[in-house]
Amino acid sequence: MKGKIIGEGSQPLICTPLVGKTNGAILAELSNILIKKPDIIEWRVDFYEGIGNIEEVVALADQIKEIAADIPVIFTIRSIREGGQPIALSDIEAIELNAAICSRTNVEYVDCELSNLPEHFEQLRKVARKNGKKVIASFHNFNCTPSRDILNQKFTQAELYGADVAKVAVMPQTLEDVLTLINVTLEAKKRLKIPLISMSMGGLGAVTRMFGGVFGSAVSFAVGQSSSAPGQVPIEDLKAVFSIISRSMGE
Protein backbone atom coordinates (compact mmCIF):
# COMPACT_ATOMS: atom_id res chain seq x y z
CA MET A 1 0.00 0.00 0.00
CA LYS A 2 1.43 3.38 -0.97
CA GLY A 3 0.60 6.67 0.75
CA LYS A 4 -0.32 7.14 4.37
CA ILE A 5 -1.75 4.30 6.42
CA ILE A 6 -4.51 4.75 8.99
CA GLY A 7 -3.05 4.43 12.49
CA GLU A 8 0.50 5.35 11.50
CA GLY A 9 2.18 8.71 11.90
CA SER A 10 1.96 11.12 14.79
CA GLN A 11 -0.92 13.28 13.58
CA PRO A 12 -4.41 12.09 12.66
CA LEU A 13 -4.95 11.75 8.92
CA ILE A 14 -7.38 14.10 7.23
CA CYS A 15 -9.99 12.40 5.07
CA THR A 16 -12.23 14.33 2.69
CA PRO A 17 -15.40 12.81 1.25
CA LEU A 18 -16.61 12.68 -2.35
CA VAL A 19 -20.36 13.10 -2.37
CA GLY A 20 -21.17 13.83 -6.02
CA LYS A 21 -24.12 12.13 -7.74
CA THR A 22 -22.73 11.75 -11.28
CA ASN A 23 -19.40 10.69 -12.78
CA GLY A 24 -18.79 14.27 -13.87
CA ALA A 25 -19.61 15.77 -10.49
CA ILE A 26 -17.49 13.22 -8.65
CA LEU A 27 -14.45 13.72 -10.87
CA ALA A 28 -14.75 17.50 -10.65
CA GLU A 29 -15.03 17.24 -6.85
CA LEU A 30 -12.00 14.97 -6.79
CA SER A 31 -9.80 17.42 -8.65
CA ASN A 32 -10.96 20.29 -6.41
CA ILE A 33 -10.20 18.21 -3.34
CA LEU A 34 -6.78 17.03 -4.46
CA ILE A 35 -5.57 20.62 -4.59
CA LYS A 36 -6.15 20.75 -0.83
CA LYS A 37 -3.94 17.71 -0.25
CA PRO A 38 -6.01 15.46 2.00
CA ASP A 39 -4.31 12.36 3.43
CA ILE A 40 -7.18 10.08 2.41
CA ILE A 41 -10.25 10.31 0.21
CA GLU A 42 -13.55 8.61 1.02
CA TRP A 43 -15.89 7.95 -1.86
CA ARG A 44 -19.39 7.93 -0.43
CA VAL A 45 -20.88 5.63 -3.03
CA ASP A 46 -24.41 5.86 -1.60
CA PHE A 47 -24.56 9.37 -3.12
CA TYR A 48 -23.68 8.00 -6.59
CA GLU A 49 -26.60 7.59 -8.99
CA GLY A 50 -24.86 4.72 -10.80
CA ILE A 51 -24.62 2.57 -7.67
CA GLY A 52 -26.99 -0.06 -9.12
CA ASN A 53 -24.56 -0.94 -11.94
CA ILE A 54 -21.59 -2.87 -10.62
CA GLU A 55 -19.51 -2.36 -13.79
CA GLU A 56 -19.98 1.41 -13.65
CA VAL A 57 -19.05 1.51 -9.97
CA VAL A 58 -15.92 -0.59 -10.49
CA ALA A 59 -14.86 1.53 -13.45
CA LEU A 60 -15.36 4.79 -11.56
CA ALA A 61 -13.59 3.43 -8.45
CA ASP A 62 -10.62 2.56 -10.66
CA GLN A 63 -10.67 6.00 -12.21
CA ILE A 64 -10.82 7.72 -8.81
CA LYS A 65 -8.00 5.54 -7.52
CA GLU A 66 -5.85 6.26 -10.55
CA ILE A 67 -6.33 10.03 -10.22
CA ALA A 68 -5.84 9.96 -6.42
CA ALA A 69 -2.52 8.16 -7.05
CA ASP A 70 -0.69 7.76 -3.71
CA ILE A 71 -3.62 9.04 -1.67
CA PRO A 72 -5.50 6.03 -0.25
CA VAL A 73 -9.19 5.73 -1.09
CA ILE A 74 -11.95 4.45 1.20
CA PHE A 75 -14.95 2.94 -0.59
CA THR A 76 -18.03 3.53 1.55
CA ILE A 77 -21.66 2.57 1.02
CA ARG A 78 -23.28 4.21 4.04
CA SER A 79 -26.63 2.55 4.71
CA ILE A 80 -29.72 4.64 5.25
CA ARG A 81 -30.06 3.24 8.79
CA GLU A 82 -26.64 4.73 9.64
CA GLY A 83 -27.16 8.13 8.05
CA GLY A 84 -26.53 7.34 4.37
CA GLN A 85 -28.57 8.06 1.26
CA PRO A 86 -31.44 5.83 0.12
CA ILE A 87 -30.07 3.26 -2.35
CA ALA A 88 -31.55 0.41 -4.39
CA LEU A 89 -29.13 -2.22 -3.04
CA SER A 90 -29.94 -4.73 -0.32
CA ASP A 91 -27.39 -5.31 2.44
CA ILE A 92 -26.02 -8.41 0.74
CA GLU A 93 -25.81 -6.63 -2.61
CA ALA A 94 -23.85 -3.86 -0.92
CA ILE A 95 -21.47 -6.48 0.54
CA GLU A 96 -21.05 -8.00 -2.91
CA LEU A 97 -20.29 -4.62 -4.44
CA ASN A 98 -17.69 -4.04 -1.72
CA ALA A 99 -16.21 -7.47 -2.46
CA ALA A 100 -15.98 -6.64 -6.17
CA ILE A 101 -14.14 -3.42 -5.29
CA CYS A 102 -11.68 -5.46 -3.18
CA SER A 103 -11.00 -8.00 -5.90
CA ARG A 104 -11.19 -5.86 -9.02
CA THR A 105 -9.80 -2.41 -8.13
CA ASN A 106 -6.81 -0.86 -6.36
CA VAL A 107 -8.94 0.93 -3.78
CA GLU A 108 -7.24 0.42 -0.39
CA TYR A 109 -10.07 0.51 2.18
CA VAL A 110 -13.71 -0.57 2.31
CA ASP A 111 -16.12 0.52 5.04
CA CYS A 112 -18.45 -2.13 6.46
CA GLU A 113 -21.03 -1.29 9.10
CA LEU A 114 -21.17 -3.36 12.29
CA SER A 115 -24.93 -3.49 11.79
CA ASN A 116 -24.38 -5.97 8.96
CA LEU A 117 -24.98 -9.64 9.72
CA PRO A 118 -21.79 -11.19 11.14
CA GLU A 119 -21.65 -13.69 8.24
CA HIS A 120 -21.86 -10.86 5.70
CA PHE A 121 -19.11 -8.99 7.50
CA GLU A 122 -16.96 -12.14 7.56
CA GLN A 123 -17.59 -12.74 3.86
CA LEU A 124 -16.28 -9.26 2.98
CA ARG A 125 -13.38 -9.48 5.43
CA LYS A 126 -12.15 -12.66 3.73
CA VAL A 127 -12.27 -11.16 0.24
CA ALA A 128 -10.54 -8.01 1.50
CA ARG A 129 -7.79 -10.00 3.25
CA LYS A 130 -7.23 -12.17 0.17
CA ASN A 131 -6.78 -9.06 -1.97
CA GLY A 132 -4.63 -7.09 0.47
CA LYS A 133 -7.39 -4.58 1.23
CA LYS A 134 -8.39 -3.25 4.65
CA VAL A 135 -11.83 -3.18 6.25
CA ILE A 136 -13.05 -0.30 8.41
CA ALA A 137 -15.80 -1.58 10.71
CA SER A 138 -18.09 1.34 11.45
CA PHE A 139 -20.88 2.33 13.79
CA HIS A 140 -22.95 5.51 13.45
CA ASN A 141 -25.75 7.06 15.44
CA PHE A 142 -27.05 10.34 14.03
CA ASN A 143 -29.58 10.84 16.85
CA CYS A 144 -27.76 10.42 20.11
CA THR A 145 -24.66 9.23 21.94
CA PRO A 146 -25.16 5.76 23.38
CA SER A 147 -23.70 4.95 26.82
CA ARG A 148 -20.01 4.50 27.47
CA ASP A 149 -20.54 0.73 27.75
CA ILE A 150 -22.27 0.46 24.39
CA LEU A 151 -19.64 2.56 22.63
CA ASN A 152 -16.88 0.47 24.19
CA GLN A 153 -18.70 -2.65 22.94
CA LYS A 154 -18.76 -1.28 19.39
CA PHE A 155 -14.99 -0.82 19.37
CA THR A 156 -14.48 -4.28 20.83
CA GLN A 157 -16.87 -5.83 18.32
CA ALA A 158 -14.92 -4.30 15.43
CA GLU A 159 -11.75 -5.94 16.67
CA LEU A 160 -13.48 -9.28 17.31
CA TYR A 161 -14.85 -9.21 13.75
CA GLY A 162 -11.29 -8.99 12.46
CA ALA A 163 -11.58 -5.44 11.12
CA ASP A 164 -8.41 -3.48 10.37
CA VAL A 165 -9.81 -0.19 11.68
CA ALA A 166 -12.72 0.54 14.08
CA LYS A 167 -14.87 3.65 13.56
CA VAL A 168 -17.52 5.16 15.85
CA ALA A 169 -19.42 8.35 14.93
CA VAL A 170 -22.23 9.54 17.19
CA MET A 171 -24.39 12.61 17.70
CA PRO A 172 -24.16 14.47 21.01
CA GLN A 173 -27.15 16.13 22.66
CA THR A 174 -25.03 17.66 25.42
CA LEU A 175 -21.40 18.48 26.17
CA GLU A 176 -21.42 15.47 28.51
CA ASP A 177 -22.08 13.32 25.42
CA VAL A 178 -19.06 14.89 23.72
CA LEU A 179 -16.92 13.98 26.74
CA THR A 180 -18.36 10.44 26.75
CA LEU A 181 -17.09 9.97 23.21
CA ILE A 182 -13.64 11.34 24.08
CA ASN A 183 -13.42 9.22 27.25
CA VAL A 184 -14.37 6.06 25.33
CA THR A 185 -11.89 6.89 22.57
CA LEU A 186 -9.03 7.05 25.06
CA GLU A 187 -10.16 3.80 26.73
CA ALA A 188 -10.49 1.99 23.38
CA LYS A 189 -7.14 3.33 22.20
CA LYS A 190 -5.48 1.63 25.17
CA ARG A 191 -7.46 -1.61 24.82
CA LEU A 192 -7.55 -2.22 21.06
CA LYS A 193 -4.74 -3.51 18.91
CA ILE A 194 -6.23 -1.95 15.73
CA PRO A 195 -6.34 1.78 14.96
CA LEU A 196 -9.58 3.61 15.65
CA ILE A 197 -11.50 6.57 14.35
CA SER A 198 -14.04 8.43 16.45
CA MET A 199 -16.01 11.61 16.36
CA SER A 200 -18.85 13.40 18.04
CA MET A 201 -20.90 14.96 15.24
CA GLY A 202 -22.69 18.29 14.79
CA GLY A 203 -21.63 21.72 15.96
CA LEU A 204 -21.44 20.60 19.60
CA GLY A 205 -19.05 17.78 18.74
CA ALA A 206 -16.96 19.69 16.19
CA VAL A 207 -14.08 20.05 18.67
CA THR A 208 -13.63 16.26 18.61
CA ARG A 209 -12.76 16.51 14.93
CA MET A 210 -9.96 18.88 15.93
CA PHE A 211 -8.70 17.38 19.21
CA GLY A 212 -9.82 13.74 18.91
CA GLY A 213 -6.41 12.79 17.58
CA VAL A 214 -4.82 13.61 20.93
CA PHE A 215 -7.09 11.05 22.60
CA GLY A 216 -6.63 8.32 19.99
CA SER A 217 -8.64 8.97 16.84
CA ALA A 218 -6.50 8.21 13.78
CA VAL A 219 -8.58 10.02 11.17
CA SER A 220 -10.62 13.21 11.04
CA PHE A 221 -13.15 13.77 8.27
CA ALA A 222 -12.95 17.28 6.84
CA VAL A 223 -14.83 19.25 4.23
CA GLY A 224 -13.00 19.39 0.92
CA GLN A 225 -15.77 20.66 -1.30
CA SER A 226 -18.96 19.43 0.44
CA SER A 227 -19.48 17.87 3.85
CA SER A 228 -20.77 14.32 4.24
CA ALA A 229 -21.83 14.62 7.89
CA PRO A 230 -22.77 17.45 10.26
CA GLY A 231 -19.96 19.28 12.07
CA GLN A 232 -17.18 18.60 9.57
CA VAL A 233 -14.54 21.32 9.55
CA PRO A 234 -12.96 22.71 6.34
CA ILE A 235 -9.69 20.96 5.55
CA GLU A 236 -7.71 24.22 5.69
CA ASP A 237 -8.96 24.92 9.23
CA LEU A 238 -8.24 21.37 10.36
CA LYS A 239 -4.69 21.53 9.03
CA ALA A 240 -4.13 24.83 10.85
CA VAL A 241 -5.40 23.42 14.14
CA PHE A 242 -3.40 20.17 13.80
CA SER A 243 -0.25 22.12 13.25
CA ILE A 244 -0.88 24.35 16.30
CA ILE A 245 -1.67 21.29 18.46
CA SER A 246 1.47 19.57 17.27
CA ARG A 247 3.64 22.60 18.08
CA SER A 248 2.00 23.07 21.48
CA MET A 249 2.35 19.47 22.56
CA GLY A 250 5.89 19.06 21.28
CA GLU A 251 7.50 21.32 23.84
Place this chain on the structure above:
Amino acid sequence: MKGKIIGEGSQPLICTPLVGKTNGAILAELSNILIKKPDIIEWRVDFYEGIGNIEEVVALADQIKEIAADIPVIFTIRSIREGGQPIALSDIEAIELNAAICSRTNVEYVDCELSNLPEHFEQLRKVARKNGKKVIASFHNFNCTPSRDILNQKFTQAELYGADVAKVAVMPQTLEDVLTLINVTLEAKKRLKIPLISMSMGGLGAVTRMFGGVFGSAVSFAVGQSSSAPGQVPIEDLKAVFSIISRSMGE
Protein backbone atom coordinates in the same frame (compact mmCIF):
# COMPACT_ATOMS: atom_id res chain seq x y z
CA MET B 1 -15.37 48.28 34.91
CA LYS B 2 -14.46 48.94 31.30
CA GLY B 3 -13.24 46.32 28.82
CA LYS B 4 -14.14 42.67 28.80
CA ILE B 5 -15.35 40.92 31.94
CA ILE B 6 -14.35 37.37 32.88
CA GLY B 7 -17.32 35.07 32.36
CA GLU B 8 -19.09 37.27 29.84
CA GLY B 9 -19.08 36.86 26.06
CA SER B 10 -19.29 33.69 24.03
CA GLN B 11 -15.57 32.99 23.61
CA PRO B 12 -13.04 32.54 26.40
CA LEU B 13 -10.91 35.61 27.03
CA ILE B 14 -7.23 35.46 26.21
CA CYS B 15 -4.95 36.58 29.04
CA THR B 16 -1.24 37.21 28.52
CA PRO B 17 1.19 37.42 31.44
CA LEU B 18 3.79 40.05 32.21
CA VAL B 19 6.81 38.33 33.73
CA GLY B 20 9.54 40.97 33.56
CA LYS B 21 11.88 41.55 36.51
CA THR B 22 12.43 45.31 36.21
CA ASN B 23 10.21 48.33 35.50
CA GLY B 24 11.87 48.72 32.11
CA ALA B 25 11.46 45.06 31.16
CA ILE B 26 7.84 44.98 32.28
CA LEU B 27 6.88 48.14 30.39
CA ALA B 28 8.66 46.92 27.25
CA GLU B 29 6.87 43.57 27.54
CA LEU B 30 3.58 45.38 28.01
CA SER B 31 3.94 47.38 24.82
CA ASN B 32 4.95 44.26 22.87
CA ILE B 33 1.94 42.41 24.24
CA LEU B 34 -0.58 45.18 23.60
CA ILE B 35 0.16 44.97 19.86
CA LYS B 36 -1.23 41.42 19.97
CA LYS B 37 -4.50 42.60 21.52
CA PRO B 38 -5.06 40.27 24.45
CA ASP B 39 -8.40 40.50 26.28
CA ILE B 40 -6.74 40.65 29.70
CA ILE B 41 -3.25 41.16 31.06
CA GLU B 42 -1.94 39.42 34.16
CA TRP B 43 0.95 41.06 35.94
CA ARG B 44 2.86 38.27 37.68
CA VAL B 45 4.25 40.41 40.46
CA ASP B 46 6.28 37.56 41.99
CA PHE B 47 8.69 38.01 39.04
CA TYR B 48 9.16 41.72 39.87
CA GLU B 49 12.35 42.64 41.69
CA GLY B 50 10.68 45.63 43.36
CA ILE B 51 7.99 43.51 45.04
CA GLY B 52 9.35 44.37 48.51
CA ASN B 53 8.54 48.08 48.13
CA ILE B 54 4.80 48.69 48.31
CA GLU B 55 5.05 52.21 46.89
CA GLU B 56 6.98 51.01 43.86
CA VAL B 57 4.51 48.20 43.24
CA VAL B 58 1.51 50.52 43.52
CA ALA B 59 3.12 53.06 41.20
CA LEU B 60 3.98 50.44 38.59
CA ALA B 61 0.51 48.83 38.85
CA ASP B 62 -0.99 52.26 38.17
CA GLN B 63 1.32 52.78 35.21
CA ILE B 64 0.50 49.35 33.74
CA LYS B 65 -3.21 49.98 34.20
CA GLU B 66 -2.98 53.40 32.56
CA ILE B 67 -1.14 52.00 29.53
CA ALA B 68 -3.42 48.95 29.28
CA ALA B 69 -6.38 51.35 29.20
CA ASP B 70 -9.57 49.35 28.57
CA ILE B 71 -7.84 45.99 28.90
CA PRO B 72 -8.47 44.66 32.41
CA VAL B 73 -5.43 43.84 34.54
CA ILE B 74 -5.04 40.95 36.98
CA PHE B 75 -2.58 41.51 39.82
CA THR B 76 -1.08 38.17 40.81
CA ILE B 77 1.48 37.27 43.44
CA ARG B 78 1.93 33.55 42.76
CA SER B 79 3.37 31.89 45.87
CA ILE B 80 6.34 29.58 45.56
CA ARG B 81 4.23 26.68 46.89
CA GLU B 82 1.90 27.10 43.89
CA GLY B 83 4.55 27.44 41.22
CA GLY B 84 5.56 31.10 41.64
CA GLN B 85 8.93 32.74 42.09
CA PRO B 86 10.67 33.00 45.48
CA ILE B 87 9.74 36.34 47.07
CA ALA B 88 10.63 38.15 50.28
CA LEU B 89 6.99 38.65 51.37
CA SER B 90 5.14 36.51 53.90
CA ASP B 91 1.58 35.37 53.09
CA ILE B 92 0.06 38.18 55.13
CA GLU B 93 2.35 40.75 53.53
CA ALA B 94 1.25 39.50 50.12
CA ILE B 95 -2.39 39.89 51.18
CA GLU B 96 -1.66 43.43 52.37
CA LEU B 97 0.01 44.29 49.08
CA ASN B 98 -3.04 42.92 47.23
CA ALA B 99 -5.27 45.02 49.49
CA ALA B 100 -3.23 48.15 48.72
CA ILE B 101 -3.65 47.44 45.00
CA CYS B 102 -7.41 47.18 45.49
CA SER B 103 -7.70 50.42 47.43
CA ARG B 104 -5.06 52.53 45.71
CA THR B 105 -5.05 51.58 42.01
CA ASN B 106 -7.48 50.99 39.15
CA VAL B 107 -6.38 47.38 38.61
CA GLU B 108 -9.57 45.32 38.17
CA TYR B 109 -8.68 41.83 39.46
CA VAL B 110 -6.50 40.38 42.20
CA ASP B 111 -5.56 36.70 42.40
CA CYS B 112 -5.69 35.06 45.83
CA GLU B 113 -4.71 31.44 46.34
CA LEU B 114 -7.09 29.10 48.14
CA SER B 115 -4.09 27.90 50.14
CA ASN B 116 -4.18 31.19 52.05
CA LEU B 117 -5.72 31.14 55.53
CA PRO B 118 -9.49 31.66 55.25
CA GLU B 119 -9.25 34.82 57.41
CA HIS B 120 -6.60 36.28 55.09
CA PHE B 121 -8.73 35.48 52.06
CA GLU B 122 -11.74 37.10 53.73
CA GLN B 123 -9.70 40.18 54.62
CA LEU B 124 -8.71 40.69 50.97
CA ARG B 125 -12.19 39.89 49.69
CA LYS B 126 -13.67 42.66 51.87
CA VAL B 127 -11.19 45.27 50.67
CA ALA B 128 -11.73 44.20 47.07
CA ARG B 129 -15.52 44.36 47.42
CA LYS B 130 -15.37 47.78 49.05
CA ASN B 131 -13.26 49.10 46.16
CA GLY B 132 -15.24 47.48 43.35
CA LYS B 133 -12.45 45.02 42.55
CA LYS B 134 -12.81 41.30 41.83
CA VAL B 135 -11.01 38.40 43.46
CA ILE B 136 -9.89 35.32 41.53
CA ALA B 137 -9.55 32.40 43.96
CA SER B 138 -6.92 30.08 42.55
CA PHE B 139 -5.55 26.58 43.05
CA HIS B 140 -2.44 25.22 41.30
CA ASN B 141 -0.65 21.92 41.34
CA PHE B 142 2.46 21.80 39.15
CA ASN B 143 3.19 18.13 39.92
CA CYS B 144 0.01 16.20 39.32
CA THR B 145 -3.74 16.26 38.76
CA PRO B 146 -5.60 15.60 42.01
CA SER B 147 -8.76 13.46 41.93
CA ARG B 148 -12.04 14.60 40.48
CA ASP B 149 -13.44 15.02 44.01
CA ILE B 150 -10.59 17.23 45.16
CA LEU B 151 -10.76 19.40 42.05
CA ASN B 152 -14.51 19.76 42.47
CA GLN B 153 -13.91 20.78 46.10
CA LYS B 154 -11.50 23.51 45.02
CA PHE B 155 -14.10 25.07 42.73
CA THR B 156 -16.73 24.83 45.46
CA GLN B 157 -14.38 26.32 48.05
CA ALA B 158 -13.73 29.32 45.78
CA GLU B 159 -17.45 30.03 45.62
CA LEU B 160 -17.93 29.50 49.36
CA TYR B 161 -15.12 31.96 50.06
CA GLY B 162 -17.05 34.58 48.11
CA ALA B 163 -14.60 34.81 45.20
CA ASP B 164 -15.75 36.39 41.94
CA VAL B 165 -13.90 33.86 39.77
CA ALA B 166 -12.59 30.34 40.53
CA LYS B 167 -9.35 29.13 38.92
CA VAL B 168 -7.84 25.62 38.88
CA ALA B 169 -4.57 24.83 37.07
CA VAL B 170 -3.06 21.36 37.39
CA MET B 171 -0.35 19.25 35.79
CA PRO B 172 -1.35 16.05 33.99
CA GLN B 173 0.79 12.92 33.99
CA THR B 174 -1.50 11.11 31.55
CA LEU B 175 -4.21 11.87 29.02
CA GLU B 176 -6.69 10.53 31.61
CA ASP B 177 -5.60 13.41 33.86
CA VAL B 178 -6.32 15.84 31.03
CA LEU B 179 -9.83 14.39 30.71
CA THR B 180 -10.32 14.55 34.50
CA LEU B 181 -9.70 18.30 34.35
CA ILE B 182 -12.12 18.72 31.45
CA ASN B 183 -14.80 16.59 33.11
CA VAL B 184 -14.53 18.56 36.35
CA THR B 185 -14.64 21.85 34.45
CA LEU B 186 -17.95 20.91 32.84
CA GLU B 187 -19.35 19.74 36.19
CA ALA B 188 -18.24 22.91 37.97
CA LYS B 189 -19.57 25.09 35.17
CA LYS B 190 -23.04 23.66 35.77
CA ARG B 191 -22.81 23.84 39.56
CA LEU B 192 -21.13 27.19 40.23
CA LYS B 193 -22.73 30.60 39.98
CA ILE B 194 -19.37 32.33 39.43
CA PRO B 195 -17.26 32.08 36.25
CA LEU B 196 -14.38 29.64 36.28
CA ILE B 197 -10.98 29.23 34.69
CA SER B 198 -9.31 25.86 34.30
CA MET B 199 -6.39 24.33 32.52
CA SER B 200 -4.32 21.21 32.35
CA MET B 201 -0.70 22.38 32.05
CA GLY B 202 2.32 21.21 30.06
CA GLY B 203 2.45 19.86 26.53
CA LEU B 204 0.02 17.05 27.35
CA GLY B 205 -2.59 19.50 28.62
CA ALA B 206 -2.05 22.19 25.96
CA VAL B 207 -5.28 21.22 24.19
CA THR B 208 -7.26 22.35 27.25
CA ARG B 209 -5.96 25.86 26.67
CA MET B 210 -7.51 25.68 23.19
CA PHE B 211 -10.83 23.93 23.74
CA GLY B 212 -11.37 24.31 27.51
CA GLY B 213 -13.68 27.21 26.71
CA VAL B 214 -16.18 24.82 25.14
CA PHE B 215 -16.43 22.98 28.46
CA GLY B 216 -16.66 26.07 30.65
CA SER B 217 -13.32 27.77 31.14
CA ALA B 218 -13.73 31.54 30.80
CA VAL B 219 -10.07 32.48 30.30
CA SER B 220 -7.08 30.93 28.54
CA PHE B 221 -3.56 32.11 29.35
CA ALA B 222 -1.45 32.61 26.24
CA VAL B 223 2.10 33.58 25.52
CA GLY B 224 2.42 37.23 24.55
CA GLN B 225 6.17 37.66 24.86
CA SER B 226 7.16 35.03 27.48
CA SER B 227 5.18 32.21 29.04
CA SER B 228 4.39 32.12 32.75
CA ALA B 229 3.50 28.41 32.95
CA PRO B 230 4.26 25.28 30.91
CA GLY B 231 2.06 24.53 27.91
CA GLN B 232 0.93 28.07 27.15
CA VAL B 233 0.15 28.63 23.48
CA PRO B 234 1.18 31.77 21.55
CA ILE B 235 -1.64 34.30 21.45
CA GLU B 236 -1.76 34.30 17.63
CA ASP B 237 -2.28 30.52 17.58
CA LEU B 238 -4.92 30.66 20.28
CA LYS B 239 -6.85 33.36 18.41
CA ALA B 240 -6.73 31.27 15.22
CA VAL B 241 -8.03 28.17 17.03
CA PHE B 242 -10.78 30.09 18.87
CA SER B 243 -12.01 31.50 15.61
CA ILE B 244 -12.08 28.05 13.95
CA ILE B 245 -13.90 26.54 16.95
CA SER B 246 -16.42 29.36 16.91
CA ARG B 247 -17.13 28.92 13.18
CA SER B 248 -17.37 25.14 13.51
CA MET B 249 -19.76 25.21 16.44
CA GLY B 250 -21.94 27.95 15.06
CA GLU B 251 -23.45 25.93 12.24
